[in-house]
Amino acid sequence: MIASIRGVIQSIGNDYLIVETGGIGFLIYAPRSTLSAAGAVGSDIFLHTILIVREDALTLYGFSDNAQRSLFEQLxxxxxxxxxxxxxxLSxxxxxxxxxxxxxxxxxxxxxxPGIGKKTAERIVLELRGKIDFRQLAASGSTSVSALDRELSEILVSLGYSAAEAAAAIASLPSDAPPTLEERLRLALRYFGSA
Known part of the structure; x- marks a missing residue:
């Protein structure tokens, strides 16, 4: 497995870049965010990679960080x-x-x-929903989860719901939901009653 690559960008395409290292140019497919952050041709780059081996091809996929690579592997x-x-x-x-x-x-x-229809989206949710830890998402600070919703998530988990179920209940709250924990809890529990 090729876990990472460091080299010089030789070319950037719509969904790939070519990185030269040790005199060899590697074609690496990457999400848009990685490509846009890559820099210009001729600049140095470091990518976390995954090598996918198929009967007819060896394909490298590159990511700017481990979070992208980890999610790619789950997907x-x-x-x-x-x-x-x-x-x-990921793009x-x-x-x-x-x-x-x-x-x-x-x-x-x-x-x-693009490329993901309703059935595939449902399958992704079905297979990965329980594997996503909502509390870690909230703790990362990069989502728009308020402290109130983090506390609500903890309460729902303590009541026996999974982190994914708690996330779904919180996501179902209307945008104009009352700002009190008690009211938000009542609405979240109503979600489970209707599910």
């Missing part, structure tokens, strides 16, 4: 999601945004990603 583990679809999904937002969509069961937003 390609979903039945029917290959590397190209996983890259498309739609940050890893935390994608994880939030999955944890919140936001099938509609996932289905808007």
């Amino acid at each position: 390609i583990g979903v039945s029917g999601v290959g590397p190209k679809l996983a890259l498309s999904l 739609s937002g940050t890893p935390d945004e994608v994880r939030s969509m999955i944890a919140g069961g936001d099938v509609a937003r996932l289905a808007r990603v």
Whole structure:
């Protein structure tokens, strides 16, 4: 396995870049965010990579950080999601945004990603929802989860719901939900009653 690569950017395409290291140019497919942060041709770059071995090809996929690579690995583990679809999904937002969509069961937003239809979006949510830890998302600070919702998530988990179920209940709260913990808890519990 090729876990990372450091080299000089030789070329940047729509969904790939070529990195030269040790006199060899590696074609590396990458999400849009990685490509836009890559810099100009001739600049140095470091990428976390995954080598996908197929019968007819050895393909490298590169990521700017381990969070992207980890999410990519989770996504390609979903039945029917290959590397190209996983890259498309990673190009739609940050890893935390994608994880939030999955944890919140936001099938509609996932289905808007090019190449991912409603059935694939539902499969992604079904297979990965329980594997996304909502409390870690909230702690990362990169999502728009308030302290109140973090506390609400902890209460729901202590009541026996999974972190993914808590995330879905919180995501279902209306944007004009009352700012009190008690009211938000009542609305979240109502979500479970209607599910």
